[in-house]
Amino acid sequence: MRILLVEDDVSLGQGICIALRREAFAVDWVRDGASALAAINDGGVDLVLLDLGLPRVDGIEVIRQVRAQDSDVPILVLSARERAADRTLGLDVGADDYLGKPFDTAELHARIRALLRRSAGRAKPALDSGPLHLDPARLTVTWQGRGVDLTRREFALLRLLMEQRGRPLGRETIQQHLYGWNEDVASNAVDVHVHQLRRKLHPSVVRTVHGIGYAFDQDAVARAGETPA
Numbered sequence: 001m002r003i004l005l006v007e008d009d010v011s012l013g014q015g016i017c018i019a020l021r022r023e024a025f026a027v028d029w030v031r032d033g034a035s036a037l038a039a040i041n042d043g044g045v046d047l048v049l050l051d052l053g054l055p056r057v058d059g060i061e062v063i064r065q066v067r068a069q070d071s072d073v074p075i076l077v078l079s080a081r082e083r084a085a086d087r088t089l090g091l092d093v094g095a096d097d098y099l100g101k102p103f104d105t106a107e108l109h110a111r112i113r114a115l116l117r118r119s120a121g122r123a124k125p126a127l128d129s130g131p132l133h134l135d136p137a138r139l140t141v142t143w144q145g146r147g148v149d150l151t152r153r154e155f156a157l158l159r160l161l162m163e164q165r166g167r168p169l170g171r172e173t174i175q176q177h178l179y180g181w182n183e184d185v186a187s188n189a190v191d192v193h194v195h196q197l198r199r200k201l202h203p204s205v206v207r208t209v210h211g212i213g214y215a216f217d218q219d220a221v222a223r224a225g226e227t228p229a
Contacts, residue, residue: 006029008032141155143201154197157177168212190214
């Protein structure tokens, strides 16, 4: 799940990135409204954290342009403008939530989780393949009816592969979905996540496609489901 942070304050932006990456969110950070619009238009953004007092294009105008393009990407405003009129304007032009600065990191995490659940439930139905069930809205995975505890990146990887329904994805493509632009990523990070999915679910869940990367193996998963849990 990729989060786009739009914040021109360097120290605050760095702090937010560190806090979110500790929770295994993939975070991309830009510092002005024009760059935010370009990043959102490129696609692949699951949620936007948006300051209002931005260079080049103001945050309110960013929201207006995003909604004018019929994008329903969730937008959480993070702003020191805490007057009722400012909050009302932000929500009226299309923001999904509004959090005043300074804010508690735990509350930020909670609001992000709520928006992602709401967005997933609205945009993506549950994914089922034999004994495997993934619910994007509840962020849950079950195997043969048993709940499986996955990390945020393991969940994101499984969801990505299941949505592709067998289409192989290269390591670089997977990495771009799981990590932010400027994150230091170990060369074997994707392989480690795949190993964990196989260990926690079943060895057949992810198929290695030599020379390309990995794919979700729907037929093998269905056969594995015939084995008693």
